[in-house]
Amino acid sequence: MRNEELKLLASHLDRATLEAREVEKLTTNHPQLSLSSAYKIQEIGIQLRQSRGEQTVGYKMGLTSKAKMKQMGVDSPIYGVLTDKMQLFSGQRMTLAGRIHPKIEPEIAFIMSSDLKGKVTAHQALESVGSVCAAMEIIDSRYLKFNFTLNDVIADNCSSSAFILGPLIKKPNEINLANLGMVLEVNGKPVEFGSSSAILGSPAESLAALSQMLHERGHFIPKGSIVMAGAATRAIALNPSTEVRTHVQGLDSVSLVIE
Numbered sequence: 001m002r003n004e005e006l007k008l009l010a011s012h013l014d015r016a017t018l019e020a021r022e023v024e025k026l027t028t029n030h031p032q033l034s035l036s037s038a039y040k041i042q043e044i045g046i047q048l049r050q051s052r053g054e055q056t057v058g059y060k061m062g063l064t065s066k067a068k069m070k071q072m073g074v075d076s077p078i079y080g081v082l083t084d085k086m087q088l089f090s091g092q093r094m095t096l097a098g099r100i101h102p103k104i105e106p107e108i109a110f111i112m113s114s115d116l117k118g119k120v121t122a123h124q125a126l127e128s129v130g131s132v133c134a135a136m137e138i139i140d141s142r143y144l145k146f147n148f149t150l151n152d153v154i155a156d157n158c159s160s161s162a163f164i165l166g167p168l169i170k171k172p173n174e175i176n177l178a179n180l181g182m183v184l185e186v187n188g189k190p191v192e193f194g195s196s197s198a199i200l201g202s203p204a205e206s207l208a209a210l211s212q213m214l215h216e217r218g219h220f221i222p223k224g225s226i227v228m229a230g231a232a233t234r235a236i237a238l239n240p241s242t243e244v245r246t247h248v249q250g251l252d253s254v255s256l257v258i259e
Contacts, residue, residue: 001242009026009041010044010045012046013041014049023145026151027148031089033151033152037139038175042081042158046157049156054085058112059080059225059226060080060137061229062230064200065079074150075200079158082157085166086162090165091256092256099238104138104244105137105232105245106184106194108132108135108228109135111132112130113223113235118220119212122202122205125208126172126177128223131171132169132172132175134247135166138161138162139160139235140159141159164255166251167252175250176200177196180249182249186242192234194232199232238258
């Protein structure tokens with residue numbers, strides 16, 4: 001696809017985000033949309049956000065469970081970009097205004113203490129991590145009825161909407177990242193149970209995979225970046241008048257109140 005066409009599609013998705021408006025998935029009218037073009041649309045979309053003053057603060061991983069990869073017919077995860085405007089804080093109150101069909105999922109987040117570049121092992125990736133914390137991500141596809149293909153969701157910045165980091169941080173060598181129990185609660189009632197092992201076998205493997213994917217596109221993970229490793233359970237829909245909380249073994253909890 002030509003660069004001008006990619007810019008038009010990125011602008012189309014950007015307007016949908018700003019207006020909290022559903023649109024048809026791109027592949028309905030552009031069935032030739034490739035993975036490479038989808039990431040280019042994502043990149044242009046982030047540039048549009050930056051032109052409005054948003055700052056890039058990290059990355060999020062998607063399709064990090066074996067079941068989701070199989071369902072989408074791929075053998076590797078995907079990634080999106082996080083900006084400062086997306087960050088919420090544990091215990092914060094928020095409304096659903098400005099969102100289309102938001103869902104929330106429990107995650108593990110890394111804060112990088114040094115640059116991470118190239119193809120690395122999970123162990124090598126952790127050497128660049130300063131701290132780990134419990135986290136949640138709000139996803140909110142701009143596509144009609146939350147219906148999309150792999151390349152559609154990449155172009156839409158992997159449905160990124162917001163993220164919340166827990167207040168307790170630990171060094172990565174202080175916990176067993178590959179087997180942390182995780183519970184997602186709504187109004188004090190457990191609704192989802194999972195383990196960090198659902199995230200590519202370990203969140204560290206997800207971090208290593210992100211480093212390689214970025215390297216293939218000429219990018220890297222800078223020092224200070226936040227990396228959301230991927231969901232440990234299915235996402236649940238957000239509704240008004242609810243408190244959502246994720247408990248992570250060894251990392252305490254992270255919460256959000258929906259007014």
